[in-house]
Amino acid sequence: MDLGLLYSGGKDSTLAALLLEDFYDVTLTTAHFGISDDWEHARETADDLGFDFRRLELDPDVAYEAVDRIREDGFPRNGIQHVHQHALEELAAADFAAIADGTRRDDRVPTVSRAQAQSLEDRHGVDYIAPLSGFGRGAVDRLVDTHLEVTVGPSEEIRRADYEAELRAIIAEEDGREAVRDFFPDHEQTYVTGVR
Amino acid sequence: MDLGLLYSGGKDSTLAALLLEDFYDVTLTTAHFGISDDWEHARETADDLGFDFRRLELDPDVAYEAVDRIREDGFPRNGIQHVHQHALEELAAADFAAIADGTRRDDRVPTVSRAQAQSLEDRHGVDYIAPLSGFGRGAVDRLVDTHLEVTVGPSEEIRRADYEAELRAIIAEEDGREAVRDFFPDHEQTYVTGVR
Numbered sequence: 001m002d003l004g005l006l007y008s009g010g011k012d013s014t015l016a017a018l019l020l021e022d023f024y025d026v027t028l029t030t031a032h033f034g035i036s037d038d039w040e041h042a043r044e045t046a047d048d049l050g051f052d053f054r055r056l057e058l059d060p061d062v063a064y065e066a067v068d069r070i071r072e073d074g075f076p077r078n079g080i081q082h083v084h085q086h087a088l089e090e091l092a093a094a095d096f097a098a099i100a101d102g103t104r105r106d107d108r109v110p111t112v113s114r115a116q117a118q119s120l121e122d123r124h125g126v127d128y129i130a131p132l133s134g135f136g137r138g139a140v141d142r143l144v145d146t147h148l149e150v151t152v153g154p155s156e157e158i159r160r161a162d163y164e165a166e167l168r169a170i171i172a173e174e175d176g177r178e179a180v181r182d183f184f185p186d187h188e189q190t191y192v193t194g195v196r
Numbered sequence: 197m198d199l200g201l202l203y204s205g206g207k208d209s210t211l212a213a214l215l216l217e218d219f220y221d222v223t224l225t226t227a228h229f230g231i232s233d234d235w236e237h238a239r240e241t242a243d244d245l246g247f248d249f250r251r252l253e254l255d256p257d258v259a260y261e262a263v264d265r266i267r268e269d270g271f272p273r274n275g276i277q278h279v280h281q282h283a284l285e286e287l288a289a290a291d292f293a294a295i296a297d298g299t300r301r302d303d304r305v306p307t308v309s310r311a312q313a314q315s316l317e318d319r320h321g322v323d324y325i326a327p328l329s330g331f332g333r334g335a336v337d338r339l340v341d342t343h344l345e346v347t348v349g350p351s352e353e354i355r356r357a358d359y360e361a362e363l364r365a366i367i368a369e370e371d372g373r374e375a376v377r378d379f380f381p382d383h384e385q386t387y388v389t390g391v392r
Contacts, residue, residue: 019215117332127331130330131327134325136313
């Protein structure tokens with residue numbers, strides 16, 4: 001069964017791919033707005049890991065709505081949630097029989113409630129699967145340590161294809177590079193470089 | 197990493213085992229009260245599938261508490277939930293580094309909330325994993341169809357090692373066989389006979 005997995009090149013979505021690969025024909029699918037070319041990093045990782053890869057083009061208006069929300073809130077959570085829901089809708093409307101993402105049990109954002117999952121499935125006739133939603137942070141970290149090779153560094157230096165990269169790019173362009181730090185806390189990001 | 201998975205011999209816990217086997221050293225662990233010998237069916241299935249197997253002895257008082265609750269409610273849901281929580285506590289207190297069960301996203305019972313999961317992990321120093329909690333009913337059914345050989349039949353005829361079997365046995369002994377039907381709706385059960 002064909003499954004499209006929302007893929008950033010980060011550890012969570014890569015681990016999700018490994019959990020699903022024996023059960024589905026997994027295509028790593030990187031959603032992007034066409035604002036930056038960070039999706040290319042995800043494609044490189046997908047190629048290295050031997051997975052099929054696809055780009056999923058999102059509506060740039062949604063990126064600007066998300067940025068407006070982030071400016072209004074002063075933090076990125078709700079803006080990123082807005083983008084994730086749009087990405088899931090677009091993925092569900094594509095031609096996969098099943099779709100998935102890398103959301104974990106302990107994630108604060110993005111989250112997909114049971115009701116949202118059921119609604120996606122019913123409206124689009126797909127299975128929605130969150131293979132990491134039964135794993136806590138500690139369990140995910142331990143699996144990453146044993147199964148993945150990763151590079152860790154500050155958000156600004158690590159290039160990955162998550163929504164944050166493109167939302168940061170819009171803010172940097174419109175408000176200046178300093179503004180990015182006002183909204184996005186400086187946290188460590190990981191980028192997957194291989195499978196152990 | 198050693199992982200103990202609560203195992204009934206049914207399709208959900210067997211599918212959970214398949215999802216975890218590449219990532220953990222899985223021991224299928226059947227919790228029982230010593231009331232019936234239904235656990236032996238789970239051991240046979242575990243042997244057939246090539247998994248390690250262990251019995252986990254539960255406190256029979258908990259079975260009688262559950263039966264009292266089922267009589268009081270007129271339906272089994274809360275009684276089964278009571279037993280499941282006890283089983284998870286006992287499993288977490290055993291010597292596994294990680295524990296797991298076969299609860300699905302759409303299960304009404306048993307359920308393990310995010311707060312309960314975190315509490316189990318913090319108090320016992322284990323990872324608690326619910327590998328099917330990101331899969332809906334349809335996705336689970338489709339994976340079962342493609343990966344497992346199962347026998348389907350009415351609850352009374354299919355022998356499996358879930359808590360229901362021992363709770364039914366107590367009610368049958370104390371209240372008569374007819375009483376079992378008053379509390380447990382007649383539904384179809386599955387028993388796994390192999391892997392495709």
